[in-house]
Amino acid sequence: MKLETVKIKNFRGYQTETVIPISNLTAFIGKNDAGKSSILEALEIFFNNSLVNCEKEDLNISADNNKIEITCVFTEFPAELIIDAANPTSLEVEHLLNAENKLEIKKEFPATAAKPKEKVYIICNHPSVENGNDLLTLKKAELKQRANQLGIPTENYNGNVNSSIRQAIRDSFEDLQLEVTELLVDKEDTKRVYDTLKSYLPLYALFQSDRQSKDDDKEVTDPMKIAVSQALAELNAEIEHIKEQVRIKAVDTANRTLEKLKEMSPDLANELIPEFKTEPKFDSQFKLTIKSEEDIPINKRGSGIRRLILLNFFRAEAERLRAQNPGNQIIFAFEEPETSQHPDHQEMLIQAFIELSNTGNSQIILTTHTPALGGLLPLNSLRFIQKNGNDRTVELGTEEVFEKIAETLGVLADPISKSANAILLLEGxxxxTFVSHTATQLKNGGYIDHTFEEKRIALVPIGGCGNLKHWTTLKLIEQFDIPYCVLLDSDKGTHEEQQNIDTIQELQNNGIKAYLTLKREPENYVHLDVLNLPAGSTFTFTDTCDAKVLIAAEKTSRKQNVLENYWTLMTAEQIREVEKYDDNRTDRFEFSEMFADFFSLVP
Structure with a gap:
């Protein structure tokens, strides 16, 4: 199932019901204490109520009642459910979907105890007609009795299947009088439905920014305990053999002791039986930590290193959960993932989040107030939170909101020369480096007539079209009143490919000269000759593989420096060789033609 919407009421700073759309990638932005973390923790309470527990003090101080409400709306729910023997039914048949045909589950926490216990409701467009509105709460005998009272022939249903009896009863009414109902799932088939649905709910994994960082604290030991548990699970057969051997030998010793006891007190010996009280707990006998090569424990390292390690502990655990539950969505929730991280790592995080959100079975939710991170986020992912007394507002999707977000984060567009005649927007x-060197070499080789510098076309990196930095840059371009064009990586062969195609198509539909690289990214055009590979080397890469990673590994360099280190060595002829492609048996040259098109923007 996929989370589409979360609704929060009377929870901390959210007094009135606040409806928050959730997409594949959702980023909450706002000032400190605006209520960003409360949303992530409300979801933790809804899905797990473990890392964060609902407490009496979570009730909004201005609430008009004592009920904390957290509601989630899901799409892509299972088409069939087995709740009655092996006979399938569906949420639609049981009238358990809301008016929009989505699954809506509300958890209510009465703040009358220190640790409120949840009540679960399915908000649905449910029958309200008398004798047809309570069918899911009835036992089989009660359903048969109801059918008999309504004069329904027994041949109209299977008396051994609850869902069949319910359907026959519903079919007997001309009008079920459907209306929005909060159906409490606390008994009979209502509870069975919810118990079945729980196995389909997304896995929710929250990583908080204020976690402790000692190597023996909970957030470190938990993933390490998981590592130990996984290892023990894989060795289960061997462990069971050891336990059996220990049991046999220990019981043998106990029996020999009792045999001796019989010689002194037969009656007492006959009353005694050797028995193990509890199973041995092997996992408690192992303590795993991580140290550096210099034998320095994690709690002695810098805060950035500690957090980077913990972040990846979390990612590894989330991947483990997904591997164990391949059919489930997983929601990764990161609170200020950029904390204590180098700007390079921040950009890597955003790219990883975007990639993960496009896998089809993952959703990413994060909070931030860092310009470097926020500026790279897609516009459709942004949710702006503002404090309004004892309440909160969540806004998204308008030019005014983007303006507020840019001002709040302090996101600035890259400077553009006032003498620029046009602008080429690039990713990074x-x-x-790639575009400048390519144009210079092709011009020197006589394949194009100009360079971007000669045409006074400014090259501006914006991280990707459709993000906040891009929007901010466009606002600046509008002030200059000059044309712009776009070149993006195609990311061919990855989950982002279709999204990039759609983005470029939309730009082209609006009359913008916009292109995607034919290969995955610029690094895929690097000529093998400039890598100075040893004789006999078989190293190579394709148009769609992650060339920068492969080249960096082969040359033991940083992947971020591949273009600077090797593309700048490319000659005009080498560039012509790698940009050449076949178009219906005609040789064409990708960048030579693309750049000529860009240059046509400027007389």
């Missing part, structure tokens, strides 16, 4: 700084 290394793309400037």
């Amino acid at each position: 700084k290394s793309d400037i």
Whole structure:
């Protein structure tokens, strides 16, 4: 199932019901104490109530009642459910979907105890007609009795299957009088339905920014305990053999002791039986930690290193959960993932989040107030939170909201020369190196007539079209009143490929000169000759593989520096060789033609 919406009421700073759309990638932005973390923790309470527990003090101080409400709306729910023997039914047949045909589950926590216990409701467009509104709460005998009272022939249903009896009863009414109902799932088939649905709910994994960082604290030991548990599970057969051998030998010793006891007190010996009280707990006997090569424990390392390690502990655990539950969505929730991280790591995190959110079975939710991170986020992922007394507002999707977000984060567009005649928007700084060197070499080789510098076309990295930095840059371009064009990586062969195609198509539909690389990214165009590979080397890469990673590994260099280190060595002829492609048996040259098109923006 996929989370589409979360609704929060009377929880901490959220007094009135606040409806928050959730997409594949959702980023909450706002000032400190705006209520960003409360949303992530409300979801933790809804899905797990473990890392964060619902407490009496979570009730909003201005609430008009004592009920904390957290509601989640899901799509992509199972088409069939088995709740009665082996006979399938569905949420639609049981009238358990809301008015929009989505699954809506509300958890209510009465703040009358220190640790409120949840009540679970399914919000649905449910029958309200008398004798047809309570069918899911009836036992089989009660359903048969109801059918008999309504004069329904027994041949109209299977008396051994609850869902069949319910359907026959519903079919007997001309009008079920459907209306929005909060159906409490606390008994009979209502509870069975919810117990079945729980196995389909997304896995929710929360990583908090204020976690402790000692190597023996909970957030470190938990993933390490999991590592120990996994190892023990894989050795289960051997462990069971050891336990059996220990039991046999220990019981043998006990029996020999009792045999001796019989010689002194037969009656007492006959009353005694050797028995193990509890199973041995092997996992408690192992303590795993991580140290560096210099034998320095994690709690002695810098805060950035500690957090980076913990972040990846979390990612590994989330991947483990997904591997164990391949059919489930998983929701990764990160609170300020950029904390104590180098700017390079921040950009890597965003790219990883975007990639993960496009896998089809993952959703990413994060909070941030860092310009470097926020500026790279897709516009459709942004949710702006503002404090309004004892309540909160969550806004998304308008030019005014983007303006507020840019001002709140302090996101600035890259400077553009006032003498620029046009602007070429690129993804990153290394793309400037790629485009500049390519144009210079092709011009020197006589394949194009100009360079971008000669045409006074400014090269501006914006991280990707559709993000906040791009929006901010466009606002600046509008002030200059000059044309712009776009070149993005195609990310061919990855989950982002279709999204990039759609983005470029939309730009082209609006009359913008916009292109995707034919290969995955600029690094895939690097000529093998400039890598200075040893004789006999078989190293190579394709148009769609992660070339920068492969080249960096082969040359033992940083992947971020591949273009700077090797593309700048490319000659005009080498560039012509790698940009050449076949178009219906006609040789064409990708960048030579693309750049000529860009240059046509400027007379």
